[in-house]
Amino acid sequence: MKKEDLPQDPGALDKFTREVCYVKNQDGKYETALSRGWEVKKQALDSAWDDVTERIADARKAVANGEKSPIYYYMELRLMDLSVLSGYTGFFPFFIKRHLKPSVFKGLSDRKLEKYASAFDVTLQELKNFKG
Structure with missing residues (x-):
């Protein structure tokens, strides 16, 4: 997943923590980025x-x-x-x-x-x- 495509939907733990995800940067190399959450994950x-x-x-x-x-x-x-x-x-x-x-x-x-x-x-x- 590209860094700019990383979901930032408010989740159940939005006010307490962020989720670390691996994403590709503009150079195509993997790095970590923080996500607030995903709507599908919140529903689950x-x-x-x-x-x-x-x-x-x-x-x-x-x-x-x-x-x-x-x-x-x-x-x-x-x-x-x-x-x-x-x-x-x-x-x-x-x-x-x-x-x-x-x-x-x-x-x-x-x-x-x-x-x-x-x-x-x-x-x-x-x-x-x-x-x-």
């Missing part, structure tokens, strides 16, 4: 965030309906999966899956819940008294 990112927002809303409903524990909601909110949460807490993914059940969650010690609260950057009380 917006679509992805819509999916994330929907998953968080579904998780909130599942917790409110007693189908899942608050751990499930915070995993979705913080964009974590079992392996990431396992790395933060030290719990094996198998145990985390069990802790997603409300009946098991209620029996967890404060010590274990504190590890989850720390991983999610919430207080122990926020985790225990989730209001959905």
Whole structure:
């Protein structure tokens, strides 16, 4: 792509950062240039965030309906999966899956819940008294 053809459409991160791209200058040599964004890329990112927002809303409903524990909601909110949460807490993914059940969650010690609260950057009380 030629330097003058580099898109400069305002993107989702326009106010925070620029994207480095390789472009050809007037001499036909590659160099780096900054782009504010591309409209197509912005639409793709917006679509992805819509999916994330929907998953968080579904998780909130599942917790409110007693189908899942608050751990499930915070995993979705913080964009974590079992392996990431396992790395933060030290719990094996198998145990985390069990802790997603409300009946098991209620029996967890404060010590274990504190590890989850720390991983999610919430207080122990926020985790225990989730209001959905």
